[in-house]
Amino acid sequence: MRRLALLLASACLAPAAQAATILPLDRATILAGSPFDLKVEFDKVVTPEAAVTINGRPAAEVLGKEAVFIEKEPGVEASAIRIDAGAITAPGVYTVEAKAGDETRTVSWEVYGTPETPAAKNVIFMVADGLSMADRTAARLMSKGMTEGKANGRLNLDDLQYAAMIGTSSTNSMATDSANTASAYMSGHKTAINALGVYADRTEDSQDDPRVELISEALARTGGKAIGIVTTAELQDATPAATVAHTRKRADKAAIAAMIFERQPDVLLGGGSAYFLPQSTPGSKRKDDENLVQQFQDAGYALATDAAGLEAAAGSNSGRILGLFHTGNMDVALDRMFLKKGSVDTFPDQPGLVRMTEVALGQLAKDPEGFFAVIEAASVDKQKHTLDWERAMIDMIEFDQAVGVARKFVAEHPDTLLVVTGDHTHGNALIGSIDPARGAGRESVGVYADAGFLGYEDANDDGYPDALDVAPRIAMFSNNFPDHYETWGPKLDGPFEPAVQNGNKDYVANEAYRDVPGAVLREGNLPKSADTGVHAVDDILLQASGAGAERFHGYMEQSDVYRVIAEILALAPSKPSN
Ligand SMILES: [Zn+2]
Structure with a gap:
């Protein structure tokens, strides 16, 4: 406990903690000459003396647009500064600093140029x-x-x-849409x-x-x-x-x-x-x-x-x-x-x-x-x-x-x-094949040597299999799902609707598939608010x-x-x- 108190005391002596948010975010890469809106969101109401600089110069001057101070943002008890549709034309690294009282925030942007000659039309x-x-x-x-x-x-x-391998994470979550x-x-x-x-x-x-x-x-x-x-x-x-x-x-x-x-x-x-x-x-x-x-x-x-x-x-x-x-x-x-x-x-x-x-x-x-x-x-x-x-x-x-x-x-x-x-x-993932000849329900799934090869044919050579209810067919599964009935077969009667909402607004297995021969109830491994895989x-x-x-x-x-x-x-x- 004593040690924690010491740590807290030393934290108070350190420079003001990073507070405000600057958009574009830290490590943004920006096309030279492309207009964008700069916004600083302070954590509290601050005075109009609040300032934002880019490489030590007033940001408005660098971006070539006026800075607008907003004392209280709609619905937020805090101030902001906006500079809309400004642009930076010279490539380089830019340090953006926002300051208001003891609130400061520093981010860095990379502004990039491009070759003079396009490689493609x-x-x-x-x-x-x-x-x-x-x-x-x-x-x-x-x-x-x-x-x-x-x-x-x-x-x-x-x-x-x-x-190339591409990372798809978003600014507020490692997952993406x-x-x-x-x-x-x-x-x-x-x-x-x-x-x-x-x-x-x-x-x-x-x-x-x-x-x-x-x-x-x-x-x-x-x-x-x-x-x-x-x-x-x-x-x-x-x-x-x-x-x-x-x-x-x-x-x-x-x-x-x-x-x-x-x-x-x-x-x-x-x-x-x-x-x-x-x-x-x-x-x-x-x-x-x-x-x-x-x-x-x-x-x-x-x-x-x-x-x-x-x-x-x-x-x-x-x-x-x-x-x-x-x-x-x-x-x-x-x-x-x-x-x-x-x-x-x-x-x-x-x-x-x-x-x-x-x-x-x-x-x-x-x-x-x-x-x-x-x-x-x-x-x-x-x-x-x-x-x-x-x-x-x-x-x-x-x-x-x-x-x-x-x-x-x-x-x-x-x-x-x-x-x-x-x-x-x-x-x-595709993990093998499904063939009712092997048994009912899960026993129809063949993996490793039992997976064998698939039974699709494309006799008319249009690139599409001629039929889908073949054996063996693909054993493709999702590692995440809502409650649903696994029917082990293609949905030839129309698009699959695995889960439907009940009176509590939870998603539960769609009973329309309950009586499909061999259907098995799969309890979901996602929150009940999920109506599908993710x-x-x-x-x-x-x-x-x-x-x-x-x-x-x-x-x-x-x-x-x-x-x-x-x-x-x-x-x-x-x-x-x-
Ligand atoms: Zn999607």
Whole structure:
């Protein structure tokens, strides 16, 4: 006890402890010349004499914008200083210091320049959301087969030249969601879970958080390239939205749809029309009369609402295309192409990711300045959340075919960089095979020598297995799950809904699967608030091919990926020395 008292006494003699928060955070890496908002959050109400300096000079002077002192932030009994949309043009290390009374905080930023000459004209950035290592393996086995331990064919993914391991943690947690990683990819700044294009501040308002520049803005600022966004999710879902959106809350979907219109990417293909249509339209999820579809059309976009419409728009040479093929997330490949389950009855003519990729690249390639395209297979993640392995893997095969389209484009346009990655992993692994001939329930699982090989066939050579209820089939499991019934088989009647909410708002096993022959109740190993499996913290693999691809290597934070792209596109050319 005496020793603790001594320690406390000596702590009081030490310089004032780090108090306030400075955003961007310590060790931020910032593209030279890119505008960003600086915010200092003091821990208490301080006097306007509070100051923030950068390398000893007033921050406002360095950033070229006015500093605004906020005595009391809304809902917070504490002061803040903001300097919005300032920029630092000279690369180097910058020490930022905030001081108010005995409160001080010091952080360091690295401002980086880029080469003068771009290494690539076009960038195709492909994301299979939630991409774990097991997904590649299972897709290869299901699509190509295996004989005596050697794959009978290769995925398009298998021949990308360079690779890096990517850490996906967020600023407020080692775990991540799609928003944080996509935002880091598209801005070079990590952020908090659920945030896009901002550092998460402490005030309630989700739209006032300090912003960082996004790739679409950097490209507009530095001369302009076409922008394309393709996804099988809603266009305002986290990954596609990260290209254009600034919000603390990825769930601000109506606001994000408006941000998409503000930025006006040249090609937009995906779902999510519910947030583009006014509340009077059936299926709309807007709470106002804003008609963004009309606004896009007025701005000269060709509108496509189904696969046929996409073909018409692609052929019309209209320049810009808005494809909205579903009110929500598009149906997965398994339902869309094969089973006709999910919501395919309502949206019978949705295009697939492969054709959307072809149309987008064809359209974007018309821009003489080049383009930046984000292409996302969203449901690899969404179907793994619901432990629906076959749906996830068929979407994985579809993603790989879209990668094939991109590889062909790169072969024809060598001034193109292709990046293929995920945004986080899931806790799923392929551990063997399931074959009812071995027994019922868990006895049907074969591991090690009993796993043998899988029973899928692809007689029509479309890359997809001809049937999924084969034996042996994949034994893929998640290491985390809510209460659910394990049915040991593919969900051919429609997408799996493992858990449903009970009267106490806990998620419990969905009784709809109780009577499936052999079904076993699995007690969840996650809190009862979890309705699905969750993301893993594991690193993800990033692969790259084409112009500049060799710059991806080793371990990188997901925020470093942006820096490499900025370098490859020469977004902050150093001034020639004289
Ligand atoms: Zn997810």
